[in-house]
Amino acid sequence: MSAKQPIHGAGVPASPIGRCNAPAIRAGDFVFLSAQSSTDAGGRIVPDTLEAEMARAFANIERILSAAGAGLSDVVQLRAYLDDPADLAEFNRLYPRFVSEPYPARTTLTGCLAGVVRFSADVVAYAPRASSER
Structure with a gap:
């Protein structure tokens, strides 16, 4: 089994x-996700309110983590990107709706984000595989 699995x-x-990037890479017990934004299943950007863009991005994160055998509760690091600095207070207010304690x-x-989307995030999850999968 390769040390890196897309x-x-x-x-x-x-x-x-x-196709020039993987949605995520599993390396041992860690899963590294590429940044996820407000996109539909086909990868098309869906502009919306900050809250709706966060919901769509976190739904994408959850789907990818699930495919890797992990979940949001396994996230140990999150990097969030906001297009507009004025959205920071609203982002901080909305954040607990999507990420629970203990926070990563x-x-x-x-x-x-150059005005392309309002929100994007990438995460690292710790999700040990069963010993039979190693």
Whole structure:
């Protein structure tokens, strides 16, 4: 078994940038997700309110984690990206709707999405595999 396994399959949304990246990579007991935004199953960007974009992005994150045998409760690090720095207070208010305690380590960057989407996030999850899968 390779040390790095790309995560693909049913329910995993397509990338809006095409085939040049994997939605996620499992490396040992860790799962590393590429940034997820407000996209539909075909990878098309769906612009919306901050709350709706967060909901869509976190749904995509959950689908990818599930395909890797993990869930949101396994997330140990989250990097959030906001297009508009003015959205930071609303993001902090909405965040607990999508991520529960104990919260993962988090970094939040603003002003970095060039107006394409309002929100994007990438995560790292710790999800040990069964010893029979190693």
